[in-house]
Amino acid sequence: MxxxxxxxxxxxxxxxxxxxxxxxxxxxxxxxxxxxxxxxxxxxxxxxxxxxxxxxxxxxxxxYHDFRTTPPGEHIVKICQAESCQAMGSRDLTAHAEKKLGVDLPGTTSDGKVSLEPVYCLGNCACSPAVMIDQKVYGRVSNAKLDDLLAQYGDGQ
Ligand code: FES
Structure with missing residues (x-):
């Protein structure tokens, strides 16, 4: 908050x-x-x-992407948009996340639970596509894995 x-x-x-x-x-x-x-x-x-x-x-x-001008959600989900992750499907993953959460990147869900943001390399290129949720980095994130992660963080409706 x-x-x-x-x-x-x-x-x-x-x-x-x-x-x-x-x-x-x-x-x-x-x-x-x-x-x-x-x-x-x-x-x-x-x-x-x-x-x-x-x-x-x-x-x-x-x-600077880090300087948001609206209040952040309870959880920050960052999907890597840099080259290696794009080559491994981060655009599709982003589209899936936008649909699942009902927000456009960057954006925060109407209930304030999740902010979805782009990030440009998490240093985890060997395990693309990479996602960071509340400072924790995950690699080789498929649509299904993202759904599981969102459920763990309390947004798997
Ligand atoms: S390009 Fe995505 S982690 Fe490096």
Missing amino acids: AIKYDATIATEIINQFEAAPEMLVQLLHAFVQRYGYICEEAIRQIAAELNLSRADVHGVVSF
Whole structure:
């Protein structure tokens, strides 16, 4: 569950990085660690305290896949979209996951249980296609194996 945004704590995080614009990426990572995502209020506050425009901050947030702008699901399912995994069927696996969960990649199920996200190589290319669920990597994931994994994580409806 995402933590409620708090401007005072946000200022503390910003001050840990001395409100330095060159530390923006690290600072955004700290926000994601704390809140799970970067909300619009955070973008406004970071821009003001770092003396940047909101467009500057938005630009960095949208450039990196890790910087989500909506609350994450309880479980994060990342399907590798890089070359080796694509050659071994990750596109079909992604289509299966989208259908099973009822979301388009990237997206979060309406009940907030699962976020489905792309990732670009998990270092598990020898066991493509690879999937990461809540930081745990699985290899040679077939449609059936993904269904089993989702059931284990409580979303095997
Ligand atoms: S390409 Fe998918 S794990 Fe490396």
